[in-house]
Amino acid sequence: MKVILTGCAGFIGFHLTKKYLDMNFTVIGVDNLNNYYSKKLKKDRLKQLLKHKKNKNFIFCKTSIDNYKSLKKIFIKYKPRIVINLAAQAGVRHSLKKPLDYVKSNLVGFSNILILSKEFNIKHLIYASTSSVYGNSTKNILTESDNVDHPIQFYAATKRSNELMAHAFSSLYKLPTTGLRFFTVYGPWGRPDMALFLFTKNILNKKPIHVFNNGNHIRDFTYVDDIIDGIYKITKKNFINKTKNNDPSESFCPFRILNIGNNKPVPLMKYIKVLESELGIKSNKIYKPLQKGDIKKTNASIKKIKNLYKYNPNTEIKKGIKSFVNWYRKYYSV
Numbered sequence: 001m002k003v004i005l006t007g008c009a010g011f012i013g014f015h016l017t018k019k020y021l022d023m024n025f026t027v028i029g030v031d032n033l034n035n036y037y038s039k040k041l042k043k044d045r046l047k048q049l050l051k052h053k054k055n056k057n058f059i060f061c062k063t064s065i066d067n068y069k070s071l072k073k074i075f076i077k078y079k080p081r082i083v084i085n086l087a088a089q090a091g092v093r094h095s096l097k098k099p100l101d102y103v104k105s106n107l108v109g110f111s112n113i114l115i116l117s118k119e120f121n122i123k124h125l126i127y128a129s130t131s132s133v134y135g136n137s138t139k140n141i142l143t144e145s146d147n148v149d150h151p152i153q154f155y156a157a158t159k160r161s162n163e164l165m166a167h168a169f170s171s172l173y174k175l176p177t178t179g180l181r182f183f184t185v186y187g188p189w190g191r192p193d194m195a196l197f198l199f200t201k202n203i204l205n206k207k208p209i210h211v212f213n214n215g216n217h218i219r220d221f222t223y224v225d226d227i228i229d230g231i232y233k234i235t236k237k238n239f240i241n242k243t244k245n246n247d248p249s250e251s252f253c254p255f256r257i258l259n260i261g262n263n264k265p266v267p268l269m270k271y272i273k274v275l276e277s278e279l280g281i282k283s284n285k286i287y288k289p290l291q292k293g294d295i296k297k298t299n300a301s302i303k304k305i306k307n308l309y310k311y312n313p314n315t316e317i318k319k320g321i322k323s324f325v326n327w328y329r330k331y332y333s334v
Helices: 011-022 039-050 068-078 099-119 154-173 195-204 224-236 268-279 303-309 317-331
Strands: 002-006 026-031 058-062 082-085 124-130 177-182 209-211 255-260 285-287
Touching: 002 011, 002 068, 011 026, 011 039, 011 224, 026 039, 026 068, 039 058, 058 068, 068 099, 082 099, 082 224, 099 124, 099 154, 124 154, 124 224, 154 177, 154 255, 177 224, 195 209, 195 268, 195 317, 209 268, 224 255, 224 303, 255 303, 268 317
Parallel strands: 002 026, 002 082, 026 058, 082 124, 124 177, 177 255, 209 285
Antiparallel strands: none
């Protein structure tokens, strides 16, 4: 199996590349190693991949997905069967400050991915969407058929645009596409702008942590290994157009949207309590109001992905946080 995987030096991309190499895939990893967060962390992830026991199956190409000419050369040279697009400008809060970064990567870049996937007759394009597309839904459980036409920040708007763009290509050219709505992924080698990383860093440095929405957030935290297992199962199975979900968007073309979460939402204050217990340190909390663009609660329905791919997230929050803390202490020599 030959796969182009964009964002290979990112958090999820790194773990997924490792999984594919373990399973003897050939991975053409694409990443621009930008400075949205620590370049060192990205380069250290990349070093781990280059040291992998099957590193001969890993080819790294440093480029941005918004660079059409460079990207096309990669498609021409390696002729992949599957494309996994995880490269994107991430982060809700960053989108408030620099929206043009999201246009460049998430809209122009994804357009390039679609055009080249169609041109090179890719068997399956799998791409990252986000739970943020649900906006401030008041539903207890978020399902793929919910109306998602009211994003509350630009990041979510670009990701919803990706879903619509993919649907157009699936409809016009019968390009099989699967969009994955990730729900608060955490774990070792995680992103420094995410809550678990920020909380751990500040608690260990005896600095206060900022708790937004006065601690009333609820999140469907999903451990990275569960996410990787789900994506791998999707990759291994041929795209099946017919489903039992009666989603009209899937009725006439090879297009699919899937939630990939845990379906076990955890209050933020409980999450912090588990982290404090694992660190053995009580945090100093500064409570703050809801931030612009923040979503109050997420809880993924995962019936669809379970039915199609036997997806079964089973990492308890205590185990997941323990694994992250162990990695953090080792990586930063704390």
